[in-house]
Amino acid sequence: MDALDKLRTVSEHMSLEPAEEFQAPASRAFDQRGTCGHSPRELRRLADEYAPYTAPALSDDKKRALGVSYAAMPGGKRIALLKKLLTSACERNCFYCPFRAGRDFRRVTFKPDEMAQAFLNLHRAQVVEGLFLSSGIINGGARMQDKLIAVAEVLRFKLGFKGYIHLKIMPGAERAQVERAMQLADRLSINLEAPNAQRLTALAPLKAFYEELVQPLRWVEEIRRTQPADRSWNGRWPSTTTQFVVGAADESDLELLSTTEALHKQVRLARAYFSAFHPVPDTPLENQPAENPWREFRLYQSSFLLRDYGFTLEELPFNSSGNLPLEIDPKAAWAQRHLVESPVEINRADRQALLRVPGIGPKSADAIVSARRAGKLSTLRDLKRLGINIERAAPYILLDGRRQATHHQLARQLTLW
Ligand code: SF4
DSSP states (O other), rough: OOHHHHHHHHHTTTGGGOTOOOOOOOOOGGGGGOOTTOOHHHHHOOOOOGGGGGOOOEEEEEEHTTTTEEETTSSSOEEEEEEEESOOSOOOOOOTTTOOOOOSOOOOOOOOOHHHHHHHHHHHHTOOSSSEEEEOSSOOHHHHHHHHHHHHHHHIISSOOOOEEEEEEEEOOOOOHHHHHHHOOEEEOOOOOSSHHHHHHOOOOTTOOOIIIIIHHHHHHHHHSSSGGSSSTTTOOEEEEEEEEEEESSSOHHHHHHHHHHHHHOOOEEEEEEOOOOOOSSTTTTSSSSOOOHHHHHHHHHHHHHHHSSSOEEEEGOOOTTOOOOOOOOOHHHHHHHHHHSSSEEETOHHHTTTSSSOOOOHHHHHHHHHHHTTTOHHHHHEEEEETTHHHHHHEEEEEEEEEOOOOHHHHHHTTO
């Protein structure tokens, strides 16, 4: 089998890996409309205030077959990323995973040189710009980590590749390996899969939550804080991400978001990915129902409220079971409770207060603050020109002391989400 055949073969089961993009399960449920009349897919396109989302937009079937996806870089630039496993064989038995030990399908393994060269050929052919490299585990996580590092070393030092590399840190990797990966990559990811040790046991009994998954995230942050970044390949330490499987371990949204928030604060996690569970045939969870994709969407919205909008966990609209409502945007739910009676005066509010208004995101809040220096904002048309979603914002704002929505409009707004 040549390298291209291997790339195609290993792509067939890689949908569980989120890379950088907002993970969209290949499910029709993502196109089903909610009570608001929108589908999660449409909302993702419409929700400009949640700008970190990027939709997978594969340009053609050949790229898709090779495992190419489009990914958002910090700063918003999108690049074509080759998303690959070094081996699709694995000795572990995570209950949700298509690569788990004992599943009967054709496994593929690359040598580090072979993977590096295959990637570089695609890069030279202008098919891909960056590499996202993960792997199953054979002979322990540390041994596999060495091989992932070897791919990056060949690319950086033998083949002179100066583009984007995202490396997975394997469960069981050692501190020195994490440090070496940091010197070579632009981003590292360590998938927690579950929000705590107890939930992880229900998903991946051979993974040790603190020792194998949380500890490497701590090492990364410790190294970023104590060592100069000029020890990395480009003078910048990599960012870190993680992923959770959502809906397979009976975990609540509160558990997921509490862990996410702690990681943002304690180890400067760049972002968490939420991957709605989908049963895989011939796994212990094959009869468990797929998770509703709306839940994944609400978790993303909430994680951005925590990370970028100044919200706290206590302000999110959890129910008594610790879950978010699926039928309403969490920011709109907060605004209904707090801003209907106390609308935000657009001409005086500080940036943090502006960010509380549905329809106003970080970019549009900055645009308002900047436009106010030139004069008062008096009409909804002024706000529309600044890129604000006025239909969402109107019920919660004052412009020069005047309300912008009638009760009729407010009632309509409340059914919009
Ligand atoms: S370690 Fe678990 S999640 Fe990773 S490839 Fe192996 S079985 Fe899948």
